Amino acid sequence: MGESDPHVHVDVNVVRADAAVRNVLASAFGLVGELPGAVTTGCGLRVARARTSLRPESVTCLACREHAAREHLRFAGEVERLGRMPGAAIDPEKAELAVRQYRELARRFGGDG
Numbered sequence: 001m002g003e004s005d006p007h008v009h010v011d012v013n014v015v016r017a018d019a020a021v022r023n024v025l026a027s028a029f030g031l032v033g034e035l036p037g038a039v040t041t042g043c044g045l046r047v048a049r050a051r052t053s054l055r056p057e058s059v060t061c062l063a064c065r066e067h068a069a070r071e072h073l074r075f076a077g078e079v080e081r082l083g084r085m086p087g088a089a090i091d092p093e094k095a096e097l098a099v100r101q102y103r104e105l106a107r108r109f110g111g112d113g
C-alpha cells in the first residue's frame, strides 16, 4: 500500500473522469469539471491522481482494469438509453459517439477479450 504500491490504478469514477466525454455527460448528469488532487481508485485505495491513468494500456492494477471495463460498459448502456429517450438531454449523435468510445475503452481495459 501507499509508497510501496507499484501499480497504476484508475479513478473509481474512471468514466466521468474521461475528458473526452465529460462535456457530453455534463449536460446529462450535471457534473462539474473540477477534479480533486487525490482520488479513490477502482480497487478501493486512496492515491494521488498522478498514480492513476485513464489510458487502458497504462493501468497495471488488475482490479482497477476490471472495474474500469465494467464501468465503461455500464455507462455505455446508460448513455445509449439516455440518447434514445424522446427529447433526450444529450444529442443523439454525441451519445452514439460516447457509447462507441465507452465500449472501445471497456474492451481495452478488459484485455483482448
Ligand SMILES: [Zn+2]
Pocket: 007, 008, 009, 010, 041, 042, 043, 044, 045, 061, 062, 063, 064
Ligand atoms: Zn487499483
